[in-house]
Amino acid sequence: MTHAPSERRPAWLNVLAALAVLGLAAGAWTGLVTSPPDVNQGELIRIMYAHVSVAWISFLATGVAAIAGMIFLWRGARLADVVSVAAAEAALLFGALTIIGGMTYSRPTLNTFWTWDAKLTLTALMVALLVGVFVVRGLIDDPQRRGRVSAVILIVVLASLPLNYLAAEWFRTLHPAKAIDLTGGGVTMDPIMLQILLLNVVAAALIFGWLMAERIRIGLREARALEAREARERDREDEVVRVR
Amino acid sequence: MTDLKALLAIAGKDFRSEARSRAATVATVFFSSVTLVILAFALGRDAELMRGAMPGALWVALAFSGVISAAQSWQGDLQEGALDQLLTLPFPRAALFLGKLLANWLSMTLLGALLLPVAVAFFGADVAAAAVPTLLVTIALGTLGFAVIATFYAALTANLQARESLLPVLMFPVVVPILLAAVRATEAAVGSGDIALARSWIELLAGFDLVYLVVTSAIFHVVVEE
Numbered sequence: 001m002t003h004a005p006s007e008r009r010p011a012w013l014n015v016l017a018a019l020a021v022l023g024l025a026a027g028a029w030t031g032l033v034t035s036p037p038d039v040n041q042g043e044l045i046r047i048m049y050a051h052v053s054v055a056w057i058s059f060l061a062t063g064v065a066a067i068a069g070m071i072f073l074w075r076g077a078r079l080a081d082v083v084s085v086a087a088a089e090a091a092l093l094f095g096a097l098t099i100i101g102g103m104t105y106s107r108p109t110l111n112t113f114w115t116w117d118a119k120l121t122l123t124a125l126m127v128a129l130l131v132g133v134f135v136v137r138g139l140i141d142d143p144q145r146r147g148r149v150s151a152v153i154l155i156v157v158l159a160s161l162p163l164n165y166l167a168a169e170w171f172r173t174l175h176p177a178k179a180i181d182l183t184g185g186g187v188t189m190d191p192i193m194l195q196i197l198l199l200n201v202v203a204a205a206l207i208f209g210w211l212m213a214e215r216i217r218i219g220l221r222e223a224r225a226l227e228a229r230e231a232r233e234r235d236r237e238d239e240v241v242r243v244r
Numbered sequence: 245m246t247d248l249k250a251l252l253a254i255a256g257k258d259f260r261s262e263a264r265s266r267a268a269t270v271a272t273v274f275f276s277s278v279t280l281v282i283l284a285f286a287l288g289r290d291a292e293l294m295r296g297a298m299p300g301a302l303w304v305a306l307a308f309s310g311v312i313s314a315a316q317s318w319q320g321d322l323q324e325g326a327l328d329q330l331l332t333l334p335f336p337r338a339a340l341f342l343g344k345l346l347a348n349w350l351s352m353t354l355l356g357a358l359l360l361p362v363a364v365a366f367f368g369a370d371v372a373a374a375a376v377p378t379l380l381v382t383i384a385l386g387t388l389g390f391a392v393i394a395t396f397y398a399a400l401t402a403n404l405q406a407r408e409s410l411l412p413v414l415m416f417p418v419v420v421p422i423l424l425a426a427v428r429a430t431e432a433a434v435g436s437g438d439i440a441l442a443r444s445w446i447e448l449l450a451g452f453d454l455v456y457l458v459v460t461s462a463i464f465h466v467v468v469e470e
Contacts, residue, residue, distance in 0.1 A: 125417040132414040159459045167421035
């Protein structure tokens, strides 16, 4: 009943945390000191390293949350729901950071805090959708139903992201042309800058992984505590019946 | 074939109960007209601005009243355990969803067709006769996408607290692409009447509708599982 040996904080979690902090430090150092200033944007390019890496991870996290939700619908394993919540919370954090970073970045470069640019609009909608997931989760008591409903919403959120992106992109866009063309058009970024960006992406991914691991651990303990309490309440009901 | 019959029976049931109570019809018709009036007042007296704002105003009014009718469409089923009875019948859950969707979609399309001349008159927009079919197709496809998401989310939130305020908060970010494409198609069709541009937005709208329809129909059975 009390803390089993497996409940002790595993060593690899501390290693992961140390790696994440080291990655963050390395990313910040290379971005702020090593990177040369950009031809067009000058020193402002340093914001890009933090902003783009955080933005990529926010979408990755939303994808992980939706896929974990699908696995929960398919197998009904509580672990999948715990993973889904952990990823959705991380996605919310990284999404909020993306919006803050995007506003910081667009004020000096585009001379406005908010542009109805496709990517910024998409991120804002994603954050709104993720907030919706947590609002609904808070209203449902039954863990099974809560997991199902939040999985369903996350699947619809995932399906809506490309549509939101397309619509916002074609509606009006102010974003500077994509430097990395994912469709295979080649890389126009300076190789050193690209390496620094990728280092920052790795750092953000490590932080994401670390937060996920901590949150999954908490989620599992939460689930176990809930189960234990339910079992105790069942026992008590049994006793009452017996006394009668 | 029997699934299709079940679907039509569900839609017919919703239409009959609406024909008897007329609660949703009265609410949505008046609410959407009032929304148009408020928007017209809020935009002021600049005739040029009003004319340009007509497509947006039309879709705002349709979206707001669409939320109301979608939220109401499941309320009747939740009373007296009617939904539980429906779920015991041997047809796929998707047929239940598509039946409710059909009823919601048709009533929203009718409302849109009714609201279009009102919005044109209120906002002083010019509509060429040749653009009317394009506008009606835009309304049909825009309300389809909206009704898909609205019906789905209304089922999801039907037995939650504060569902009236929760439903628009949850569904509006999802219907943004539908509304954007519908507004742009309407914009292209009124005024100068660039039908080719409107058609490209309509094609995009149809694609969005299809994606949402497939995704929601595929996972709807999870929503009503008890």
